[in-house]
Amino acid sequence: MPSQIQQEFILHFGEMGSRWGINRTVGQIYALLFLSEKPLNADQIVEALGVSRSNVSMSLKELQSWNLVRLRHVPEDRRDYFSSPDDLWEIVRILVAERKKREIDPTLSKLRELEIAAPEGADTYALRRMSDLRELIETLTGFYDEMDRLETEKLVALLKTGHKLRKLIASTGSVVSLTSKRKKKKG
Numbered sequence: 001m002p003s004q005i006q007q008e009f010i011l012h013f014g015e016m017g018s019r020w021g022i023n024r025t026v027g028q029i030y031a032l033l034f035l036s037e038k039p040l041n042a043d044q045i046v047e048a049l050g051v052s053r054s055n056v057s058m059s060l061k062e063l064q065s066w067n068l069v070r071l072r073h074v075p076e077d078r079r080d081y082f083s084s085p086d087d088l089w090e091i092v093r094i095l096v097a098e099r100k101k102r103e104i105d106p107t108l109s110k111l112r113e114l115e116i117a118a119p120e121g122a123d124t125y126a127l128r129r130m131s132d133l134r135e136l137i138e139t140l141t142g143f144y145d146e147m148d149r150l151e152t153e154k155l156v157a158l159l160k161t162g163h164k165l166r167k168l169i170a171s172t173g174s175v176v177s178l179t180s181k182r183k184k185k186k187g
Helices: 004-019 024-035 042-049 053-065 088-117 124-149 152-160 162-172 175-186
Strands: 070-073 080-083
Touching: 004 024, 024 042, 024 053, 042 053, 042 080, 088 124, 088 152, 152 162
Parallel strands: none
Antiparallel strands: 070 080
C-alpha cells in the first residue's frame, strides 16, 4: 500500500492527467510505477489503487504505447511486471517526442498540405496566417531536433545557463546582433 505522501502524489498525477489529456487512472498508474522501487504487476496495481483489473490493463496498454512504462519479467513468475524509466531526462525526452509525434507533426503536415493545395486566389489572409504558423512550428521543431541530439549532460548544462543567455541577449539587443558581431570579427 502506498504511503501517505505517495498517495498524495498519485492523486495529484491523476488530477493532472485529465488536464494533460489522459485518463485519471492512467496518470495514477504512471505515478505509482514512477515511485515504485520494484516493477509491479497488474494485481499489485489494482490492490494499491483500488481500481478495476480491466481499467489497469487498458491504462498499462496506453502507457506502453507512449513508451512510458516498460514490460519486465521476474524469474519464475509468469506475470507481466511494469516499471517506468529511472532516468528523469529519458522520461522528459520520451514525453516530448511522443507529444511531437502525436500533436505537432500531424498539424505541420496539414499546414503544408493546405498551402500546397490552395487554389489560385484563395483566402490570402488565412493562407498567410497558416504559413506563418507553419514557419513558427518548423522553427520550434528544428530547435527541438537540435536539442534532442545533445547528450543529456550537455542539454542540462545548456538549460542551466538559460538565465545567462537571456542576460547576454538583453545586453546586446538580440541574438542576430551576436552572430553579426562574430562574423565581423572573423572577416
